[in-house]
Amino acid sequence: MQRMKQLMSAAAMVALLAAPAAAQVSDDVVKLGVMNDQSGLYADITGPGSVVAARMAVEDFGGKVLGKPIEVVFADHQNKPDIGVNVARQWIDTQQVDAMVDVPTSSVALAVQEVTRQKNRVFLMSGPASSDLTGKACSETGIHWTYDTYALANGTGKALVKQGGDTWFFLTSDYAFGHALERDTAKFVTDGGGKVLGVVRHPLNTADFSSFLLQAQASKAKVIGLANAGGDTINSIKQAAEFGVVAGGQRLAGLLVFINDVHALGLKTAQGLVVTSAFYWDLNDDTRAFAKRFMEKHKGMVPSMIQAGVYGEVMHYLKAVQAAGTDEAKAVAKKMKELPINDFMTKNGSIRQDGRVIRNMYLLQVKKPEESKAKYDYYKVLATIPGNEAFRPMAEGGCPLVKG
Amino acid sequence: MNKPIALALLALLVVAPFFVYPSFLMTALCFALFACAFNLLIGYVGLLSFGHAAYFGGAAYITAHVVKVWGWTPELGILAGVVVAAFLGLIFGSLAIRRQGIYFAMITLALSQMLYFFAVQAPFTHGEDGIQAIPRRHLFGLIDLSDSLTMYYFVAVIFLIGFAIIYRTIHSPFGQILKAIRENEPRAVSLGYDVDRFKLMAFVLSTALCGLAGGTKALVSQIASLTDVHWAMSGEVVLITLVGGIGTVLGPVVGAFIVIAMQNYLAEWGEWVLVIQGVIFVVIVMSLRRGVVGELVALWERRKPSAAGAEAKAQAAH
Numbered sequence: 001m002q003r004m005k006q007l008m009s010a011a012a013m014v015a016l017l018a019a020p021a022a023a024q025v026s027d028d029v030v031k032l033g034v035m036n037d038q039s040g041l042y043a044d045i046t047g048p049g050s051v052v053a054a055r056m057a058v059e060d061f062g063g064k065v066l067g068k069p070i071e072v073v074f075a076d077h078q079n080k081p082d083i084g085v086n087v088a089r090q091w092i093d094t095q096q097v098d099a100m101v102d103v104p105t106s107s108v109a110l111a112v113q114e115v116t117r118q119k120n121r122v123f124l125m126s127g128p129a130s131s132d133l134t135g136k137a138c139s140e141t142g143i144h145w146t147y148d149t150y151a152l153a154n155g156t157g158k159a160l161v162k163q164g165g166d167t168w169f170f171l172t173s174d175y176a177f178g179h180a181l182e183r184d185t186a187k188f189v190t191d192g193g194g195k196v197l198g199v200v201r202h203p204l205n206t207a208d209f210s211s212f213l214l215q216a217q218a219s220k221a222k223v224i225g226l227a228n229a230g231g232d233t234i235n236s237i238k239q240a241a242e243f244g245v246v247a248g249g250q251r252l253a254g255l256l257v258f259i260n261d262v263h264a265l266g267l268k269t270a271q272g273l274v275v276t277s278a279f280y281w282d283l284n285d286d287t288r289a290f291a292k293r294f295m296e297k298h299k300g301m302v303p304s305m306i307q308a309g310v311y312g313e314v315m316h317y318l319k320a321v322q323a324a325g326t327d328e329a330k331a332v333a334k335k336m337k338e339l340p341i342n343d344f345m346t347k348n349g350s351i352r353q354d355g356r357v358i359r360n361m362y363l364l365q366v367k368k369p370e371e372s373k374a375k376y377d378y379y380k381v382l383a384t385i386p387g388n389e390a391f392r393p394m395a396e397g398g399c400p401l402v403k404g
Numbered sequence: 405m406n407k408p409i410a411l412a413l414l415a416l417l418v419v420a421p422f423f424v425y426p427s428f429l430m431t432a433l434c435f436a437l438f439a440c441a442f443n444l445l446i447g448y449v450g451l452l453s454f455g456h457a458a459y460f461g462g463a464a465y466i467t468a469h470v471v472k473v474w475g476w477t478p479e480l481g482i483l484a485g486v487v488v489a490a491f492l493g494l495i496f497g498s499l500a501i502r503r504q505g506i507y508f509a510m511i512t513l514a515l516s517q518m519l520y521f522f523a524v525q526a527p528f529t530h531g532e533d534g535i536q537a538i539p540r541r542h543l544f545g546l547i548d549l550s551d552s553l554t555m556y557y558f559v560a561v562i563f564l565i566g567f568a569i570i571y572r573t574i575h576s577p578f579g580q581i582l583k584a585i586r587e588n589e590p591r592a593v594s595l596g597y598d599v600d601r602f603k604l605m606a607f608v609l610s611t612a613l614c615g616l617a618g619g620t621k622a623l624v625s626q627i628a629s630l631t632d633v634h635w636a637m638s639g640e641v642v643l644i645t646l647v648g649g650i651g652t653v654l655g656p657v658v659g660a661f662i663v664i665a666m667q668n669y670l671a672e673w674g675e676w677v678l679v680i681q682g683v684i685f686v687v688i689v690m691s692l693r694r695g696v697v698g699e700l701v702a703l704w705e706r707r708k709p710s711a712a713g714a715e716a717k718a719q720a721a722h
Binding site: 080081082083085086089090093094107110111114174175176203204 | 524532533629631
């Protein structure tokens with residue numbers, strides 16, 4: 001059996017080498033599997049909206065690549081790594097999925113990264129944040145598209161230290177993402193001459209933050225860094241307001257805040273928050289046009305940077321499949337890294353060897369209620385962080401693919 | 405079990421991976437073994453444990469850790485899981501069997517929740533992330549298990565071993581005493597049996613087999629996570645056993661295939677899986693009291709009343 005398999009794969013290799021020019025699409029379909037949180041605390045920022053974005057990209061590409069149809073399937077991983085692994089493996093083994101898309105929740109993404117590495121599939125990450133995905137857990141076929149914890153820390157963390165926030169206390173979501181965000185932010189705090197006074201870690205998807213917030217309050221730190229996301233960030237900010245944390249002179253730093261979170265909080269509670277984002281719908285005509293189309297297709301909900309990123313990464317992937325003439329993962333990933341990225345949210349972007357997409361990030365501030373003129377008019381742009389400064393230098397990441 | 409059925413099932417086990425997705429079969433077999441071990445307690449001793457996730461998930465973590473971090477071979481890894489699960493069973497069991505009924509269930513639940521929160525906080529379990537990318541390594545250092553077909557037969561053999569142990573236990577004098585305890589505990593006591601000792605032995609045997617299932621599952625899915633130790637997992641095994649038929653030898657196996665198939669093939673319905681599961685649960689409790697296998701057995705016996713009657717008479721005569 002094993003022998004036979006080896007022979008067959010050897011034969012396949014020879015055939016591949018013999019006909020490099022022929023277009024190769026496995027199973028006569030290019031299938032994209034969007035996996036994310038469809039119903040839980042990250043459903044608004046990823047969820048069905050990411051599926052809509054992926055379908056928009058497929059539609060705009062023309063629905064076909066190399067003459068073969070493009071299909072989009074999706075699944076709910078419920079933020080559990082074991083479900084994510086099972087779905088990924090099953091998609092690849094039985095449904096011929098060629099690329100995994102989105103996959104928020106860093107713990108799940110790290111697990112899926114291993115599956116796609118093992119099974120040689122492209123992994124287009126828009127949802128997950130942990131910078132380890134292009135660091136020590138990087139993969140030849142893993143592309144980290146939208147943002148990462150280092151870029152968030154570099155934006156929000158650095159800006160707050162500069163404004164005098166030199167003592168920090170972290171409220172951290174207790175899993176891969178929170179740990180990475182806390183670690184990356186703490187580095188900028190200490191590098192900037194600040195001090196981390198303490199850390200408290202809460203379980204993912206927590207309803208009651210009172211004991212954590214009281215600890216943060218008692219620490220007397222000038223800044224309380226919220227190393228969490230989605231529903232957890234919303235709950236911690238709301239409850240902090242109830243405890244009078246901000247009124248007591250401490251500052252809240254939402255290290256990962258999405259426009260959907262601001263919408264849920266309301267400007268009254270969220271005003272003044274400094275936010276790092278890869279995308280804001282009201283930046284220019286291109287972003288406004290995308291947001292308008294997205295909102296028409298998705299119940300009037302504004303696209304988060306993750307959902308916008310899903311559109312971009314799917315589009316770039318399909319272009320690379322077209323250019324490479326195959327859907328074989330390594331060849332496509334290589335082509336993706338060669339081609340420049342240009343779409344509504346990314347101008348002259350590129351992909352590094354470790355899989356990190358380099359693009360501009362924006363430092364935004366949430367407007368006061370009276371400054372907001374229209375629905376979703378929530379941010380003013382404080383600064384644009386150029387791509388080469390926003391992300392962690394490749395040599396510092398510890399990615400085994402990077403030599404020297 | 406009669407021979408033709410046993411042989412047919414064995415043949416099915418051998419050829420199944422050529423027709424059905426092996427990963428699904430492996431998961432289902434692990435859960436089948438898990439449910440069989442649970443059934444040993446509820447079906448044959450009458451003890452409803454609501455904390456069996458602790459032994460299943462605990463063993464999964466142990467196997468995952470020793471195989472991934474310490475580089476043990478898979479069979480030693482699973483063995484380590486079994487030993488730890490049995491040890492946990494010994495401690496938890498000796499505390500829990502002092503009470504009966506709902507109190508027993510609550511104590512097992514409380515103890516398993518303790519283990520859950522330990523797993524959330526302990527550094528080696530990696531909390532929410534779980535232990536990921538567990539290598540399958542080489543069985544006995546020789547046979548490569550990364551091939552899914554090889555892995556399937558490895559899992560099938562483990563399942564058969566576990567199943568044989570349970571089958572043997574049920575049909576031994578020891579099993580008879582367990583059933584006597586289930587039917588009438590005071591009478592078993594009056595006959596001179598040390599009931600607590602028998603209960604504890606059955607409990608430890610059950611937890612050790614749960615450990616066998618959990619450790620194997622960790623290698624199959626290559627991840628050990630909080631899902632495995634969560635109380636919902638304890639509920640799931642109750643569901644599987646109920647669907648299949650409590651106190652039947654094959655019930656838990658059938659139940660496991662039904663429930664895992666639902667979770668697998670209805671996954672695209674998202675949260676609806678839980679609703680569908682709930683509806684099926686209600687239907688089975690309302691109309692198939694004895695579970696799928698239990699009802700089939702009852703039907704079989706009704707069709708052949710004379711034979712069954714003769715058998716019953718023969719048994720009564722003993």
